[in-house]
Amino acid sequence: MQPSLPTRTAALPVAAARPLAPNLRDAPRTGTAQRIADTLQLIAGVLEPKRRIVHAGDVIYRAGDRFEHLHLLNAGFFKLISLSSDGREQVVGLRFRGDWLGFSAIASGSFGCDAIALDTAEVWTVRYDALMQACISHPALMAIVHEAMSQEIVRDRDSLMTICTLPADARVAAFLHDWAGSLAARGLRADQFSLRLTRAEIGNYLGLTLETVSRVLSRLAKAELIAFHGKSRRDIAIPDVHALAAYVERRDPTAGLH
Incomplete structure (x- = not known):
């Protein structure tokens, strides 16, 4: 089994923060694109996240790993995998640039699924306790976290509706x-x-x-x-x-x- 990647990695140059996706087009930023850019800028300025490049098949965390960090995607695509009771893998979520990885582990203190890169991606990692402390002095950061949590709930609900109806x-x-x-x-x-x-x-x-x-x-x-x-x-x-x-x-x- 491939282990999850360690979080203690050297920070990448700031130039590496640009999206790596090959089909980026020169177009005005949409509301979502601007929100993502603003989020990344604020996170970079307040928390100095650890930045790393990962490749298809790399694992950020596995089910059962202790929860200490949240991960923000600056580029790339991820799938979330859970194991069913009979040991079969189930794709339970997909994540894109600007999405967070790890919210579902906050309550239990451990991750309930594997987060696996689908292509070359850039991941920003922050300690959860440091993020919460920063939110006290930066209300805009708290608003960003709450909005991201809400969007994840809505996305998962919509996916369930698609499958069920x-x-x-x-x-x-x-x-x-x-x-x-x-x-x-x-x-x-x-x-x-x-x-x-x-x-x-x-x-x-x-x-x-x-x-x-x-x-x-x-x-x-x-x-x-x-x-x-x-x-x-x-x-x-x-x-x-x-x-x-x-x-x-x-x-x-x-x-x-x-």
């Missing part, structure tokens, strides 16, 4: 739409991107089989809602994100109840 086709379409939306909100290219998860991992996250995910993606491509690029079929293009959203809406059995 949508049929398979709409579930996969909603996953792609949400992934594109997360990229766009961060100022990244959203009309064409590379999925960081395998078909099996997508199915695991959405409660579907690998075969079902593959069939749905083929149907979405046939309907010209998405297109594939490259031999791996992980590179996805979305010609019209509004058409994809409308496709999900038409297949949502709760749509008329909103």
